[in-house]
Amino acid sequence: MAYNHQEVEHKWQDRWEKSGIFHAKDEGDKPKFYCLIEFPYPSGDGLHVGHPRSYSALDVVARKKRHQGHNVLYPIGWDAFGLPTENYAIKTGRKPADITRENTDTFRRQLKSLGLSFDWSREVNTTDPAYYKWTQWMFLEFFKAGLAYKTTLAINWCTSCKIGLANEEVVNGVCERCGGRVEKRDKEQWMIAITKYAERLLEDLDTVDYLEKIKTQQRNWIGKSEGAEIDFVLADSQDPVTPVVKVFTTRPDTIFGATYLVLAPEHELVEQVTTDDRMKEVLAYVHTSSLKTDMERGNDTKEKTGVFTGAYAFNPATNERIPIWVADYVLMGYGTGAIMAVPQHDERDRAFAEVYKLPIVDEPLVSNEEAIEKTGGRKTVNYKLRDWVFSRQRYWGEPIPLVYCEACAKLPVKEGETAQTHGWIPVPVEQLPITLPDVEHYEPTDTGESPLATIEDWVYTTCPECGGPARRETDTMPNWAGSSWYFLRYIDPHNDSTFANKEKLAYWMPVDLYNGGMEHTTLHLLYSRFWNKFLFDRGHVPVSEPYTRRHSHGLVLAEDGSKMSKSKGNVVNPDEIVRDYGADALRLYILFMGPFEEPVPWSLNGLIGVRRFLDKVDRYVRGWKEEGAHDLGKVIEPYLKKVSDDIDAFKFNTAVASFMSLFNDLGDRSVTREQLKKIIIVLGPFAPHLMNECWEYLGEAGLVEEQSWPEFDESLLVKDEVEMGVQVNGKVRGSIRLAPQADEAVAKALALAEENVQKHLEGKEVVKVVYVPGRILNIVVR
């Protein structure tokens, strides 16, 4: 008979809540363990079965750690700012804050129904003014440190969201979020100088325990390359002030083969070097390429285009006059925006040279050092990483806490200011948070201005510096801001005088284990590492790297192996699964379905199979008899040990399989009470509701969660006898049972007693016997 999961689950969820057993203590003798999942974006669609994959896995880890005597922090919260909510609010004429409240209520209810051992007393929400007060405060720290600056740049503009995007948010030339078309637009944007941390973000990867593929992806994204900057002197220059074109190259050794130079269309020297007769054509080319999006420009299947400036420069190695071209295959944002083209050694240069009939010469290579010395070059390092575009022209985000004061802007630039920040006055800490105005309309504008710009009451304010009239910054922060430091807030979520108390930070940081999606490797993970490093440099947090260990989970796919999506109608609703089969079945199945890091298709039949197993466990416990119990330690112990090890190795699928094997092996033999208790404790993190029910049924006191993790008795882990294959010439011809440490003579004697082995040895000469105790016996014959 099947157990009543609804009754059982409500009962124990209720008891956990009342006992407060999952609340982390901020001090004590126990070793701390900070276990973190990426907090969800509370979308209107509710929880997806993908969410519990990560949460259940770390729940198992967190629960095991508690059993092992750790003080565990396993918190939860909401990353609730963002476009979907804002767009939905606009469409329905409602307020984003109201929608967020409804969505978080739904998510909270759904997550609680899974019996996850979160510390709900520390719930945070990035849209809560008490939270974003500190996000704003941290922005001002960036500002005061000179890392936040405003600049005009050609940004990626999503024509659908009407919002500027960071490079990281443009995927295949379209908006990461909505798939909308992205074009170039000049906008004034707040930037954060993450590139100043490029080297440390790269180097410190060596100090953390992340999955190697995560490290690789971060390294590639940071994109360090070492090379040299070399000056090419302009020939026939009329202008004595700018006589050189600086190029960056990773291959100074090829400089003898450099037969022309190329400037990016945006390069500042383009107009200066272009000769009068070429000017019209060059300007036309520059204009055309300015209209192209990155996608169009970056499409290397297209033929390369460019235009000759009419100017020449001297190759410093050969002293030859080489022509200067403008072409959009050279990017302004990388290196110096100018290259020396070596068609002999570089595919792109060759392709270009072939189109425009430029010389391709095969000159001998020299050493890099020699080339740098001979040409007066300088060794330099370049990164692909760009500064972080931090402005969004939307309503539902943290207001940037700065005001612009015309009067202050007219004063001379003070120390610590730059031309880019001059006139921008930080809002004093005691005035934080700058809250979002509670208004009816906040549609994005086609002009690219934030909806906040139209709310005059809010925009016009007084300058905190001089008391004169001033305007608020109307851009808001990107979604990534609040999520860049939430792990710090969990440590002290209700503190109103600082973002988190220093002693508590010192106690809890760093995060011991962090799990999240691979899609966040170059966005959230990189940003939050950077953010934490910055706070560390300012003396606000105790460690430079926020996460000691990082894992990632694979997607849960639809039954047919495709991605689950609302439009395809193949989304599995966790509520229905919990209602029909129970949270324990869902948790256990989702861990069992496949390797944690790989994408795996959902299977309802698979889930039902796991539910059958739970029923079997329930029946076993109810049918269990103390009298006549067998001492089956030798059977049980190896399975439980394997489960324990598998949890540490993130092999939850084989852990669940071990439980199944264990119960298959037990059959209907009753084990001793102590043995049964051990089984229940180890299975507890996987199916906590049912295990508590079983615990209670046995008449044991307290909660399963209060029990210690069992010690494993080494003597029980050693098998008395193993079954071992016998091979003749490498082919299996039989199998024998013997003590794992039996010597060769014993093994050989047993093997020779096997009829089938004898048959294969008949009339042959034994030339060699390979015996690996407990593994194999191989008899080689001729």
Added chain:
RNA sequence: GCCGCGGUGGCGGAACCGGUAGACGCGCAGGACUCAAAAUCCUGUAUGGGCAACCAUGUGCGGGUUCGAUUCCCGCCCGCGGCACCA
């Protein structure tokens, strides 16, 4: 193109450090219980041959190393993920 990961039964997947390939689950087939069904339990289930014992083949393909290779090496093919004119 570059970087990373992977390819094992009808399906999801196991396999320590090179040691009986296919654990565990699903599905399927047969049986028990039942008036019947559901549930549960038992048996079988890589492929081909054989009543069976057993034999041959078998972890994407082709080679190699080894007493022995899913595992290591060389050369391919295919799939997935990331990056992509980064000089």
